Amino acid sequence: MTTRIDCPSAQPGSRASRIFGVATGPLAERRIGYLTAPVEAAPEVLAKAGYAKPTELFRIAAPCAKAACRHYNGACTLGQRIVTSLPPVVSGPPPCQIRPTCRWHHEHGDAACLRCPQVVTDKVGASEAEIRIAEGPARTEPA
Ligand code: SF4
Numbered sequence: 001m002t003t004r005i006d007c008p009s010a011q012p013g014s015r016a017s018r019i020f021g022v023a024t025g026p027l028a029e030r031r032i033g034y035l036t037a038p039v040e041a042a043p044e045v046l047a048k049a050g051y052a053k054p055t056e057l058f059r060i061a062a063p064c065a066k067a068a069c070r071h072y073n074g075a076c077t078l079g080q081r082i083v084t085s086l087p088p089v090v091s092g093p094p095p096c097q098i099r100p101t102c103r104w105h106h107e108h109g110d111a112a113c114l115r116c117p118q119v120v121t122d123k124v125g126a127s128e129a130e131i132r133i134a135e136g137p138a139r140t141e142p143a
Helices: 041-049 077-085 101-109 128-135
Strands: 018-024 031-040 058-063
Touching: 077 101, 077 128
Parallel strands: none
Antiparallel strands: 018 031, 018 058
């Protein structure tokens, strides 16, 4: 039996996508509040983001796309950059409902969870350093 692994920073519209966290606080210091139960990322729920992109407000989980994702090279390089480049922002793992299937936790354990609350999938006003962490190194096209 294969265990499904979820991306914890997915885009809406992915298969079986569900909201498990909501960004709170001022733009400069957003923190994720983790829901006590995930909510299906249905159009009417995503519409609550108003003029914002849903991923500016919601953290969405969906099955990891593996090789179809630019961050995947056998492991999640986004999760790796987060763990190696961002500081912990909480002293213990938050009460997150997707932990059993989370790609980042699967690969990095609680080190990912201690940094996760500061991750906003589409962060308004992200710094250059945050953009580098989000996007990773530029890909070089074959000549
Ligand atoms: S890294 Fe931890 S807190 Fe963040 S989504 Fe995964 S299990 Fe939840």
